[in-house]
Amino acid sequence: MYPKSLPYLLLLPATLFLVLFFLYPFTLVAWQAFTTDTGDFTGEFFQEMATHWKFNTAMLNTFLLVLAVVPFQMVLALYMATLVNGMTRGRDFILYIWTIPLGISDLAAGLIWLAIFEQSGFLNSMLHGLGVIEQPVGFLGYQNKGTIFLAIVLAETWRATAIVLVILVSGMGLIPKEYAEAAEVFGASRWQRFIRVTLPMLKPSLQTAMILRVILAFEVFAVVVALGGTNLPVLMSEVFTWQYELRDANVAAAYALVILAISIACTLVIMWALRVPKGARV
Amino acid sequence: MSQSTQTAKLMVDGPVHGRGPWHRYVFTGIVVLLCLWVLVPIYLLVVNTLSSPADVNAFPKRLVPDVNTESVRFFLNFAGVGQALWSSVKVATLTMILSILAGAPAGYALSRFDFRGKGSFRVLVLMTRAFPLPLLALPLAVMYIRVGLDDSILGLALVHTTLALPFAVLITYSLFSGIPIELEEAAWTLGCNRLEAFQKVILPLVLPGITASAIFAFVISWNEVFAAAVLTIENRTLPAFLLQGLSVAPLHLKFAGGAVLVLPALIFIFLVRKYLFSMWGIANR
Amino acid sequence: MAEIKIRQVAKQYGSTHALHSIDLEIADQEFLVLLGASGCGKTTLLRIVAGLETATSGEVWIGDKRVDKLPPRDRNIAMVFQNYAVFPHLTVFENIAFGLRMAKLPQTEVDRRVTRTAELMHIEALLKRYSGQLSGGQRQRVAVARALAMEPEVLLMDEPLSNLDALLRMEMRAELKTVLAESKTTTIYVTHDQVEAMSMADRIAIMNKGEIVQASSAVEVYRNPAAHFVGSFIGNPPMNFLDATSAGEGVWNVAGVQLKGPVSTQKKLQFGIRPEDIIVHQEGSAEAMGDRPSMVATVRVLEPLGSHLLASCRIGDEILRVVLDSDAPVKPGDELRWSPAPDRIRWFDPASELAVA
Numbered sequence: 004m005y006p007k008s009l010p011y012l013l014l015l016p017a018t019l020f021l022v023l024f025f026l027y028p029f030t031l032v033a034w035q036a037f038t039t040d041t042g043d044f045t046g047e048f049f050q051e052m053a054t055h056w057k058f059n060t061a062m063l064n065t066f067l068l069v070l071a072v073v074p075f076q077m078v079l080a081l082y083m084a085t086l087v088n089g090m091t092r093g094r095d096f097i098l099y100i101w102t103i104p105l106g107i108s109d110l111a112a113g114l115i116w117l118a119i120f121e122q123s124g125f126l127n128s129m130l131h132g133l134g135v136i137e138q139p140v141g142f143l144g145y146q147n148k149g150t151i152f153l154a155i156v157l158a159e160t161w162r163a164t165a166i167v168l169v170i171l172v173s174g175m176g177l178i179p180k181e182y183a184e185a186a187e188v189f190g191a192s193r194w195q196r197f198i199r200v201t202l203p204m205l206k207p208s209l210q211t212a213m214i215l216r217v218i219l220a221f222e223v224f225a226v227v228v229a230l231g232g233t234n235l236p237v238l239m240s241e242v243f244t245w246q247y248e249l250r251d252a253n254v255a256a257a258y259a260l261v262i263l264a265i266s267i268a269c270t271l272v273i274m275w276a277l278r279v280p281k282g283a284r285v
Numbered sequence: 286m287s288q289s290t291q292t293a294k295l296m297v298d299g300p301v302h303g304r305g306p307w308h309r310y311v312f313t314g315i316v317v318l319l320c321l322w323v324l325v326p327i328y329l330l331v332v333n334t335l336s337s338p339a340d341v342n343a344f345p346k347r348l349v350p351d352v353n354t355e356s357v358r359f360f361l362n363f364a365g366v367g368q369a370l371w372s373s374v375k376v377a378t379l380t381m382i383l384s385i386l387a388g389a390p391a392g393y394a395l396s397r398f399d400f401r402g403k404g405s406f407r408v409l410v411l412m413t414r415a416f417p418l419p420l421l422a423l424p425l426a427v428m429y430i431r432v433g434l435d436d437s438i439l440g441l442a443l444v445h446t447t448l449a450l451p452f453a454v455l456i457t458y459s460l461f462s463g464i465p466i467e468l469e470e471a472a473w474t475l476g477c478n479r480l481e482a483f484q485k486v487i488l489p490l491v492l493p494g495i496t497a498s499a500i501f502a503f504v505i506s507w508n509e510v511f512a513a514a515v516l517t518i519e520n521r522t523l524p525a526f527l528l529q530g531l532s533v534a535p536l537h538l539k540f541a542g543g544a545v546l547v548l549p550a551l552i553f554i555f556l557v558r559k560y561l562f563s564m565w566g567i568a569n570r
Numbered sequence: 571m572a573e574i575k576i577r578q579v580a581k582q583y584g585s586t587h588a589l590h591s592i593d594l595e596i597a598d599q600e601f602l603v604l605l606g607a608s609g610c611g612k613t614t615l616l617r618i619v620a621g622l623e624t625a626t627s628g629e630v631w632i633g634d635k636r637v638d639k640l641p642p643r644d645r646n647i648a649m650v651f652q653n654y655a656v657f658p659h660l661t662v663f664e665n666i667a668f669g670l671r672m673a674k675l676p677q678t679e680v681d682r683r684v685t686r687t688a689e690l691m692h693i694e695a696l697l698k699r700y701s702g703q704l705s706g707g708q709r710q711r712v713a714v715a716r717a718l719a720m721e722p723e724v725l726l727m728d729e730p731l732s733n734l735d736a737l738l739r740m741e742m743r744a745e746l747k748t749v750l751a752e753s754k755t756t757t758i759y760v761t762h763d764q765v766e767a768m769s770m771a772d773r774i775a776i777m778n779k780g781e782i783v784q785a786s787s788a789v790e791v792y793r794n795p796a797a798h799f800v801g802s803f804i805g806n807p808p809m810n811f812l813d814a815t816s817a818g819e820g821v822w823n824v825a826g827v828q829l830k831g832p833v834s835t836q837k838k839l840q841f842g843i844r845p846e847d848i849i850v851h852q853e854g855s856a857e858a859m860g861d862r863p864s865m866v867a868t869v870r871v872l873e874p875l876g877s878h879l880l881a882s883c884r885i886g887d888e889i890l891r892v893v894l895d896s897d898a899p900v901k902p903g904d905e906l907r908w909s910p911a912p913d914r915i916r917w918f919d920p921a922s923e924l925a926v927a
Contacts, residue, residue: 009394009398010398011402014394014395017387017454018409020387020446024443024444024447025409025413028423028424029424031425031428054356056327083319086315086319086418096492097316098562100320100559101320101323103323103324104323105561106547106548106551106553107508108507108508108524108546110508110524110527111508111550114330114539114542115329117328117540118333122344123342123343123346123536124346125348128346163324173561189317215414218415218416218417222511224511225510229528243428243514246515247514256424259420262420270415465655467651467655468657470622470649470651471657472668473622474642474649476643477672486657
């Protein structure tokens with residue numbers, strides 16, 4: 004017994020909020036990207052964006068980062084999740100340690116790995132101590148794009164595998180153990196049980212984790228700036244540069260739309276690739 | 286033999302790590318290695334933070350600091366740091382309050398009622414996951430100038446709330462769903478109206494979980510850098526402040542700043558650790 | 571203490587009818603059991619009386635007050651839930667006192683009532699514990715004590731024993747019956763367990779597909795099922811049904827034998843007989859030679875159940891279950907000569923499925 008309006012009343016603040024600060028700004032950003040100050044429709048901002056010498060590099064770098072980081076950390080997190088599930092003692096403690104990076108921002112992660120990779124950093128100190136090098140190496144110098152890239156991949160993997168781990172561990176917790184036991188009775192080996200029972204049942208969690216990570220990976224920003232400065236432009240850092248330094252909100256908006264389009268496309272592809280038929284869920 | 290009884294207890298079993306002591310050692314070794322992978326980088330940041338500025342910039346470095354608070358003091362006394370810290374706290378607190386105030390009622394409605402438009406609302410919430418939310422700051426920067434919210438704590442907190450709100454909705458939804466509706470109904474038959482039943486029965490039971498999701502919202506805001514950097518100039522939050530100084534600030538300032546950024550997040554995650562997994566378990570669906 | 575009147579109560583969810591115009595009166599101090607399979611609408615009806623759900627149409631009266639527009643708290647009812655709904659954050663004492671505190675009773679009265687109902691339910695020793703420290707049976711007792719402490723006009727119970735194991739269920743059944751009889755509270759009790767229903771109820775209302783098919787005493791619903799459904803739902807094993815075709819006025823042909831039956835314009839009826847009302851004629855005995863018409867059935871399966879032997883037999887395409895003596899000398903494949911106890915035969919209209927007098 005409740006008034007029909009009660010659920011709507013309860014949803015009202017959140018809905019208003021999302022409309023005002025989520026849906027509306029996205030129409031604004033599209034508007035900004037496609038119209039001049041006088042309100043005429045134009046494609047010039049996209050042209051300006053695409054013909055800028057950094058655009059292709061930023062696009063390539065971003066895609067390479069996503070491809071290097073996301074698959075690696077999905078597999079790593081999956082492996083860590085199965086390790087955790089194999090534990091009888093100390094499970095909570097290990098899980099706590101492994102999820103620590105969850106609370107660490109991308110900027111902080113960048114700074115943490117800067118301590119390792121910078122010229123007078125710990126990596127150089129260690130290599131020096133081992134007698135491998137005489138003089139510190141400028142791993143993050145503009146001439147060493149490869150090591151900058153590697154440092155970013157490590158920092159991103161280090162930081163963002165935790166969220167995937169959390170999603171997968173909770174997803175595994177939802178799978179009743181009887182299924183694996185049934186498979187065992189029917190003669191499936193450990194590996195077969197993992198591939199044929201656990202993984203398919205984990206699909207919804209894999210999907211969530213994958214979407215979340217891919218989108219965040221396309222948004223990669225502070226880690227890149229912290230470790231590479233302007234040496235390794237990515238899409239998000241270009242947005243920031245156009246908005247903040249070049250003071251051209253329209254081109255920044257055009258960039259934003261590109262990131263948005265890529266994100267949505269990836270989401271759809273992942274949803275399709277990891278779809279679970281209705282009625283086949285746990 | 287004891288191994289097989291152990292595996293029977295597991296929820297799901299992994300692909301490898303079978304029987305025998307040999308596997309046990311490999312297993313333990315890998316677990317320890319992965320713990321080091323997580324902890325060592327943090328330790329190194331701590332070493333840098335607790336070294337004197339001279340040591341931070343020296344080469345080669347030692348792995349044990351001689352515990353010197355000079356870097357930290359330098360950072361805390363650096364112009365603008367105090368204000369940035371204070372701005373961060375204000376924005377994060379405001380984000381926490383806003384996202385719970387708007388998110389918890391929605392979570393409650395989703396868990397308790399069936400109504401038209403419920404599906405659409407869920408889609409709206411889940412859709413936020415497919416969008417790079419910090420980009421919202423771009424159009425909002427323009428809008429804020431018009432309504433006088435530019436470079437304000439509230440303006441930034443509103444954007445951060447957009448980031449935290451979907452989590453707050455989904456987490457509170459799972460919290461409320463975890464409480465049998467019969468408890469509420471029992472309270473109604475025992476003389477409570479809806480509000481009293483909520484206060485006397487539901488609230489005491491969800492309060493720890495709500496606190497956890499509030500802390501989660503706080504961390505989301507505390508860590509966010511892009512929107513903060515775009516939307517604020519005078520009222521920079523700590524991440525925005527550090528980002529701005531990346532190319533110019535001395536190393537010891539960066540590392541001390543990083544440590545200050547990491548510390549509260551670590552404490553918060555420790556506080557909400559119990560809820561992390563149940564939160565995501567339901568939020569997946 | 572009050573009577574309950576349910577008048578033309580209907581409930582629709584979208585296009586599905588959960589309840590079709592229910593009419594039911596429950597007398598003051600009566601113990602009425604709503605019995606039916608899951609999904610028959612019994613719990614919905616109970617929740618409408620409680621005020622936890624709103625009827626699409628119809629009226630509910632408690633005493634001389636119409637309550638169907640009132641929230642649960644204003645109906646003077648108390649309810650025991652299937653999962654007990656013992657508040658986990660409160661002690662047993664505070665659970666029992668919850669409603670009394672809401673009613674702002676003075677502390678001395680709260681103490682008195684909590685102590686009394688706790689003694690009644692034998693949980694005095696548990697008053698300081700929390701729900702998590704109680705067993706299922708103890709929680710059940712707390713839930714009943716909490717309801718009784720309210721001294722309500724009407725007590726509503728939704729499958730209160732279904733979460734207990736079999737032995738505990740039997741124990742609680744007897745105990746609840748005693749306690750509720752003493753409290754003299756009008757009670758509606760929902761269950762899907764016919765044994766529970768028959769052992770506790772003053773009157774059983776049997777529900778099927780959103781309708782009350784029959785509301786009578788336990789003996790009455792067993793002996794005189796008002797519909798085919800009641801005969802097939804009540805009793806374990808259920809009533810046997812055989813096709814009957816008209817063979818002249820008041821005479822019906824059942825399995826090749828002519829039986830006297832009701833006068834009807836119908837061409838076909840259904841003949842019903844309970845398994846224990848079948849008389850088996852020993853081969854060659856004097857009884858077999860009596861003037862009663864006897865039918866033949868072939869034994870298919872025998873189930874020795876200790877107190878008796880259950881034989882599932884075939885007559886043509888039809889199945890007949892017969893309760894035999896534990897040591898009856900039969901084996902599968904035997905032919906059984908039998909006849910129905912004449913005063914226990916019931917007839918049903920196959921179209922309306924209702925009993926024919």
